[in-house]
Amino acid sequence: MRAKEINCQYLIVGQGIAGTTLAYSLLKRKQNIYVIDDGYQHSSSKVAVGMFNPITGKRVVKTWKADVLFPFLHHFYQELENFLGVKFFFPKTIYRPFESIEQQNHVLGQAAEQAFADFIEIDNKDEKYKGFVFNEFGGAELKQGGYLAVSTMLEAFQDFLKKEQLFLQTNFDENNLTVQHQDSIIWENAQTSVKINAKKVIFCRGIQDGESRFWKALPFRAVKGEVLTGHFQEQLAFEEIINRSGWVIPFGNNTYKAGSTYDWDDTSLEITEKAKNEILDKVNKLIKFPFACTHQEAGLRPTTTDRRPLIGLHPLYANVGLFNGLGTKGVMLAPYFADAFCDYLLEGKTLEAEVSVLRFLDTSLQN
Ligand SMILES: Cc1cc2nc3c(=O)[nH]c(=O)nc-3n(C[C@H](O)[C@H](O)[C@H](O)COP(=O)(O)OP(=O)(O)OC[C@H]3O[C@@H](n4cnc5c(N)ncnc54)[C@H](O)[C@@H]3O)c2cc1C
Structure with missing residues (x-):
């Protein structure tokens, strides 16, 4: 049987958060x-809970490039929802109860600074939460957070691709890939x-690219995570995400x-x-x-040793690229960096050195 031939500019392999955001951006x-x-x-994308949170960590700091x-x-994501006609983006208030008086002072001090005004609510809302949250040291409401129903987005985008005949479900075996010359595969x-x-x-x-003959020199690191789904035995009806070292999303x-776990x-x-x-203890x-x-579910996050994405074209094969290393924060990182990758691919703009694959690959190989 003669093979069906498909011609395109970009073949994207993998339709998780990375492949989806890059495909849509292109x-x-x-x-x-x-x-x-x-x-x-x-x-990882199908297991992910999809939370995005601008203020994180034990030290309660703004996450990298939050602004x-x-x-x-x-x-x-709102634009993608409109494009697909499906709801999967849920902005939500995140309530962060403090662990100690020191933390309370630190966060409230930050909240007064202009740099945090977009992310931390100044007004005290502790009364609203004290019936069901342990908030003896008070807490703060965080703005611009929420969650993305990742699987719903992936399914909706795949339906669109199938309708346009732009999708094939199969295992991509790298042995079947021929890299022709600078401009074709x-x-x-x-x-x-x-x-x-x-x-x-x-x-x-995702993490499978760590085994690719093109990318195996990169410092991929699989970080396993587990999440629980369930209910509270008392019928609770809160709308906000509650987050300290663990989190609960309604x-x-x-x-x-x-x-989750790491x-x-x-x-x-x-x-x-x-x-x-461990999760039940946090809850x-x-x-x-x-x-x-x-x-209960488990997945492997595609993280990197320096916790930054891995983006760019291979120094030896200018027609082979990577969009990966989204780690623990794929929902937050993918849209911006998919767009930055497009700027690089289509307009020749420079990729930030901090996310470029070239920070690890031998640039002397570059043609
Ligand atoms: C438990 C857990 C909780 C998480 N919670 C959050 C969260 O709340 N917020 C957040 O931002 N991030 C979260 N993450 C991280 C997030 O899941 C990742 O950052 C993101 O999903 C990475 O997306 P990706 O597209 O790079 O990789 P993946 O999701 O792994 O996607 C890769 C895709 O490629 C396909 N594929 C692989 N090999 C082949 C092949 N040979 N041929 C064809 N297709 C192939 C896979 O089937 C998959 O569809 C969580 C992760 C875990 C495990």
Whole structure:
């Protein structure tokens, strides 16, 4: 049987948060794209809870580049919702109860500074939460946070791609990839009888790209995470995300997600009692009512040793690119950096050195 031939400018491999945001950003710039994904059900994006939170960590600081990333992500996901006609973006107040008086002083001091005005609410709202949250040291409401229903977004975007005949569900075997010359690649799959000719291939396969012959020199690091779904035995009806060292996100109908864990050693996808107990312990210290877990999931976050994304073209193969390393914050990082990658690919703008793959690859190889 003769293979079906597909011609495009960009072949995107992997349709998680990275592949989806990059594909949409390229489409907006009138590029011809084609997307391949293997449909794996336990990818990082499918397990992710999708929270975006501008003020994080034990030290309660603004997350990296929050001032540019947050306005960008709000606009991006709302625009994508409108484009697809599906709701998956849920801005929400995040209530952060303090751990100590010292932390209270630190955060309230910050809240008064102009640099934090967009992210921390000055007004005291502790009364509203004290019936169900342990907030003996008070707390602060954070602005511009929320969650993205990631799986809903991925499904809606895939439906769109299928309708436009821009999607193939199959395993992308790198052995079937021929890198022709500076301006073309061919990927042929005998099983599906498909031959794809593209100007560039962009790898967006999450942690699997760490095994690629093109990218194995990069310092990928899989960080396992587990999350619980369940309900509170007392019928609670709060709308806000509650977040301290653990977090609880309301999904409606007395359904909540709680998480999460970070394991740098175990790279299996097995769910564990240890992680479940760790999360339940965090929830019990946060919410005054018992949480009943009905479901538990595990995934591997594609992080990097310096906690920054991995973006760019290969120094030896200018038609092979990577959009990856989104780590623990894919929802927040992907829209802005997908756009920055498009600027680089289409307009020749410079990629920030902090996210470029060239910070790890031998640039002397560059043509
Ligand atoms: C438990 C947990 C909770 C998380 N919570 C949050 C959160 O609240 N907020 C947040 O911002 N981030 C969160 N993350 C991190 C977030 O999930 C990642 O940053 C993000 O999903 C990475 O997306 P990606 O597209 O790079 O990779 P992936 O999601 O791994 O996507 C890769 C895609 O490529 C496909 N693929 C892989 N190999 C092949 C192949 N050979 N052929 C074809 N297709 C292939 C996969 O099936 C998948 O669809 C969480 C992660 C975990 C594990």
